[in-house]
Amino acid sequence: MSDDIVREFLVESSENLDLLDRELINLEKEPGNRGTLASIFRTIHTIKGTCGFLGFTKLESVAHVGENLLSKLRDGELALNPEMTTALLAMVDAIRQMLASVEAIGNEGERNDQELIQTLTRLFHGSAVAAKAETLAAPTAEALHEESVVAAQATPVVVPLSTAVAPQSESVAPLPPAPAPILDAAPKIEAKLEHAEHASDHGPAPAAAESAAQSQARTAASESSIRVDVTLLDKLMNLVGELVLARNQILQFSNATEDAGLLAPSQRLNLITTELQEGVMKTRMQPIGNIWSKFPRTVRDVATMCGKQVRIEMEGKETELDKTIVEAIKDPLTHIVRNSVDHGIEKPERRVAVGKPAEGRLLLRAYHEGGQVIIEISDDGGGLDADKIRRKAVEKGLITPEQAARMGEREGVNLIFLPGFSTAEKVTNVSGRGVGMDVVKTNIEKIGGTVDVQSKPGTGTTVRMKIPLTLAIIPALIVTSGGDRYAIPQISLLELVRLDGEDAQKGIELIQGVPVHRLRGRLLPLVYLNRELKVEDEAPDLSKLPAVNIVVLQADERQFGLVVDEINDTEEIVVKPLGKQLKGIKTFAGATIMGDGRVALILDVLGLAQTSNVVSENRERALSDKERHVASMAGERQTMLLFQCGADGRMAMDLSLVARLEEFKSEMVECAGDVQVVQYRGQIMPLLRVSDLLTGHSGNGYSGGNGKRDLATTLQVVVYSEQGRSVGLVVDRILDIVEEAIVPQQPSKRDGLLGSAVIQQRVTDLLDVRGFVRTANPDFFEAPVAGGGRRP
Amino acid sequence: MSNAQQFCTFYVDRQFFGVPVQQVQEVIRYQEMTRVPLVPRVIRGLINLRGQIVVAIDLRRRLNSPERPENQLPMNVVVRTPDGALSLLVDEIGDVLEVQEETFERPPETLQGIARELVSGVHKLSGGLLLILDTEKAVNVTDTDALLAGAEA
Numbered sequence A: 001m002s003d004d005i006v007r008e009f010l011v012e013s014s015e016n017l018d019l020l021d022r023e024l025i026n027l028e029k030e031p032g033n034r035g036t037l038a039s040i041f042r043t044i045h046t047i048k049g050t051c052g053f054l055g056f057t058k059l060e061s062v063a064h065v066g067e068n069l070l071s072k073l074r075d076g077e078l079a080l081n082p083e084m085t086t087a088l089l090a091m092v093d094a095i096r097q098m099l100a101s102v103e104a105i106g107n108e109g110e111r112n113d114q115e116l117i118q119t120l121t122r123l124f125h126g127s128a129v130a131a132k133a134e135t136l137a138a139p140t141a142e143a144l145h146e147e148s149v150v151a152a153q154a155t156p157v158v159v160p161l162s163t164a165v166a167p168q169s170e171s172v173a174p175l176p177p178a179p180a181p182i183l184d185a186a187p188k189i190e191a192k193l194e195h196a197e198h199a200s201d202h203g204p205a206p207a208a209a210e211s212a213a214q215s216q217a218r219t220a221a222s223e224s225s226i227r228v229d230v231t232l233l234d235k236l237m238n239l240v241g242e243l244v245l246a247r248n249q250i251l252q253f254s255n256a257t258e259d260a261g262l263l264a265p266s267q268r269l270n271l272i273t274t275e276l277q278e279g280v281m282k283t284r285m286q287p288i289g290n291i292w293s294k295f296p297r298t299v300r301d302v303a304t305m306c307g308k309q310v311r312i313e314m315e316g317k318e319t320e321l322d323k324t325i326v327e328a329i330k331d332p333l334t335h336i337v338r339n340s341v342d343h344g345i346e347k348p349e350r351r352v353a354v355g356k357p358a359e360g361r362l363l364l365r366a367y368h369e370g371g372q373v374i375i376e377i378s379d380d381g382g383g384l385d386a387d388k389i390r391r392k393a394v395e396k397g398l399i400t401p402e403q404a405a406r407m408g409e410r411e412g413v414n415l416i417f418l419p420g421f422s423t424a425e426k427v428t429n430v431s432g433r434g435v436g437m438d439v440v441k442t443n444i445e446k447i448g449g450t451v452d453v454q455s456k457p458g459t460g461t462t463v464r465m466k467i468p469l470t471l472a473i474i475p476a477l478i479v480t481s482g483g484d485r486y487a488i489p490q491i492s493l494l495e496l497v498r499l500d501g502e503d504a505q506k507g508i509e510l511i512q513g514v515p516v517h518r519l520r521g522r523l524l525p526l527v528y529l530n531r532e533l534k535v536e537d538e539a540p541d542l543s544k545l546p547a548v549n550i551v552v553l554q555a556d557e558r559q560f561g562l563v564v565d566e567i568n569d570t571e572e573i574v575v576k577p578l579g580k581q582l583k584g585i586k587t588f589a590g591a592t593i594m595g596d597g598r599v600a601l602i603l604d605v606l607g608l609a610q611t612s613n614v615v616s617e618n619r620e621r622a623l624s625d626k627e628r629h630v631a632s633m634a635g636e637r638q639t640m641l642l643f644q645c646g647a648d649g650r651m652a653m654d655l656s657l658v659a660r661l662e663e664f665k666s667e668m669v670e671c672a673g674d675v676q677v678v679q680y681r682g683q684i685m686p687l688l689r690v691s692d693l694l695t696g697h698s699g700n701g702y703s704g705g706n707g708k709r710d711l712a713t714t715l716q717v718v719v720y721s722e723q724g725r726s727v728g729l730v731v732d733r734i735l736d737i738v739e740e741a742i743v744p745q746q747p748s749k750r751d752g753l754l755g756s757a758v759i760q761q762r763v764t765d766l767l768d769v770r771g772f773v774r775t776a777n778p779d780f781f782e783a784p785v786a787g788g789g790r791r792p
Numbered sequence B: 001m002s003n004a005q006q007f008c009t010f011y012v013d014r015q016f017f018g019v020p021v022q023q024v025q026e027v028i029r030y031q032e033m034t035r036v037p038l039v040p041r042v043i044r045g046l047i048n049l050r051g052q053i054v055v056a057i058d059l060r061r062r063l064n065s066p067e068r069p070e071n072q073l074p075m076n077v078v079v080r081t082p083d084g085a086l087s088l089l090v091d092e093i094g095d096v097l098e099v100q101e102e103t104f105e106r107p108p109e110t111l112q113g114i115a116r117e118l119v120s121g122v123h124k125l126s127g128g129l130l131l132i133l134d135t136e137k138a139v140n141v142t143d144t145d146a147l148l149a150g151a152e153a
Helices: A003-029 A034-054 A057-074 A082-105 A114-126 A128-137 A139-154 A156-172 A179-198 A204-223 A230-257 A260-283 A295-306 A323-344 A348-353 A386-395 A401-406 A409-417 A437-446 A501-506 A529-533 A605-611 A617-632 A690-695 A707-711 A769-776 B113-118 B145-152
Strands: A285-287 A310-315 A320-322 A360-369 A372-379 A450-456 A460-468 A473-481 A484-489 A493-500 A508-511 A514-519 A522-528 A547-555 A558-564 A566-574 A588-593 A599-603 A638-645 A649-654 A660-665 A670-672 A675-680 A683-689 A714-722 A725-731 A733-740 A753-759 A762-767 B004-012 B015-020 B024-028 B043-049 B052-058 B075-081 B084-090 B092-100 B119-124 B129-133
Touching: A003 A034, A003 A082, A003 A295, A034 A057, A057 A082, A057 A114, A082 A114, A082 A295, A230 A260, A230 A323, A230 A473, A230 A566, A260 A285, A285 A323, A295 A310, A295 A323, A295 A360, A320 A323, A323 A360, A323 A372, A323 A437, A323 A460, A386 A401, A386 A409, A409 A437, A409 A450, A437 A450, A473 A529, A473 A547, A473 A558, A484 A566, A493 A501, A493 A514, A501 A508, A501 A547, A514 A558, A522 A529, A522 A547, A522 A762, A529 A558, A547 A566, A547 A605, A558 A605, A566 A588, A588 B052, A599 A605, A599 B043, A638 A690, A638 A714, A638 A725, A649 A753, A675 A725, A683 A690, A683 A714, A683 A769, A690 A725, A714 A733, A714 A769, A725 A769, A753 A769, B004 B075, B004 B084, B004 B129, B015 B092, B043 B084, B075 B092, B113 B119
Parallel strands: A310 A360, A484 A599, A522 A558, A649 A762, A683 A725, B015 B129, B052 B084
Antiparallel strands: A285 A320, A360 A372, A372 A460, A450 A460, A473 A484, A473 A566, A493 A547, A508 A514, A514 A522, A547 A558, A588 A599, A638 A649, A638 A733, A660 A714, A670 A675, A675 A683, A714 A725, A753 A762, B004 B015, B004 B092, B024 B075, B043 B052, B075 B084, B119 B129
């Protein structure tokens, strides 16, 4: 026999076995599904037949008893029970092992499958009589009956040979609706059956007949696809990568020379390369369902072993990933799935005791998000106990108690990714040996992905992976910093902001020396690439820069602005790994070769965010603490007056301190000493400009020197009264009155300001009215009220 | 002769060094380098070796020798390591020499510091001494004290 035939048999059988795993699990859920049963029977039958043909007798004998059992199940003489499923799955495993052995050493190897064969035989005989009576009423029996009637009408020959023919009549039935094809097909089947009868002592013949019939039906699908060796695809991918580099070089050259004769073909080259690249990339894409399809079996095995009931659900099976990535995430995913069943989901008794359904639920989700694939594995189990994990980590000396104390919930549960960590109380066969989650993390990070875990005690755990679509070629933004070019993967890129001229100075504000930019009303922390890379020792002098280029990036659901010297272009880059010497540097994800042949480093946005403290647990916790605080004082919402001060300064003050809002014509402003005043309700009311506070002006009265303001025809004034005296606060514009729970953040050291808060999603300074008035006009609170001066 | 060995030789700060010829992939002239921030200064940068990205280690810095004069461009001795190719930046390339085992001697005890770690032995040649560089240690810049010292300098 030829090796090719064996190899083909191996490839086909391994696919069939995977299919069997899935179908047996499906069958357990719907024992009455005849279609599934018939399909399982067919698969086993094909394997058995081919084994006999190729002379693998051990394989054949195992498959044979399995087939016997299946035939009874299919005919409705037996009803499927969990014991049978287990035995049939064991049979699939045995077949798989034997096939592996055939692949490795050319025969099935030394093995003893007597026990399995006996079990299958016992199941076949044992309950056969007892089950018969029940199954008569079972839907399978009815279905069988109906179908054989249909078959009988179409092809009388088929009926007497029901066992061998049933699957065939099925493969005939789905053909186009007209009765003609069925009649056409009948003689063929008849002929084959005759042949089968002749050869029936030889075993393989009926299989051959049957598979021939099947393959006829499948021809349409198989003719349009071929099997390709993955190494060939890998090689193609590498070549395309090189081609992309060469294309980039040629493009750069042709753009520089502006030679029309070169330009046209190089642009065509550009287009073709792009399409070729997409095409080759597509050949390597695989739906994630390919690896998920093994999980129902895994889950069932683990659940049975732990005495648990687990239902697995999948969403987004069709999400596609590069083959190398699919391979790389297979083991980590399997590990997480096993872990979730073993540790995550509780035993049925316990689940019922806490009011959950006895059957646990494991949800696999995959979807695209921003050029990445997100994979989530969620269980509705007991969740992770962050305290316990922290204690354990301290016990094992992985972290210090001080570190543990500083850690938040999320950071705590993510300790499970530390090497040498395992919380399982007892080491089970399945997991809990202390190797695992750290390997998961390393493997995911190796392919440029991230993984983290979120957990709510009592309600479940979700492991979330972010995986790049492909590794080889990615679009990237090229920037310059400190004279060198760096590539930023476009995946993390949100937008580009350029601050020119005056904005270059005004657009960047400092909070205790930390630069931020207001991007559409939200504070965007800024990170200077030069400083992060330490390629420039001195901090750039903000006031001297003619323009500031901000690359707005996203890392771990957090945005930050990366300030670079120059933004060059976007380019497709071929990611090359860094040598061992540079592996430890978080800031770089790899390197690439640019169009001019020079090397450029690829920035790791997440790493950069971590080293520059953009992503940090403490801050998150601080925020959530504040949120709790806000929630607790939700009853004490304040009503605030929002007003504008200066070009873009937003301020707010407590409305209860506002006596009135007034408008004064500018010609009504008079001077009393060096203070600007207006006559107001029979009083002389001093005017204070709030914007003087912001500019650090002395604030002594309404500064008359500000000519531009004087020209304003109307002054917006907020009147503040105390002890019968009033003072007018001049603002540029009244914006709004809002009722919100205000949480001052970053307490101000400046007199007259309480701090800042986010109101209507914008950062707003809170005016300390009394403080402001005291600073501006120290006499105001001391001078007693002039008798009768105050009007109601 | 069975006990003869071939060495690719080069100069670093007027010292004559050699590495076994089998370890050398190729010798190329100065290549433009891309510097890598945040790494020990012995790593001078990355070079593009026909589409492969290779780390270049400056042997002068590795040996704590004085800096190479600005106008003198280093040469690349590309060596094979278990982790792929890597370039050693040297001052000047010498010949490939065949030396006898008899001329070999362990480095004297008085040789201290980083050189002690990197020089595995000395061949006494008629024209001078040939220091045999332990490439494996020379390219291992991840866990040496010199690394930290270098990074701070």
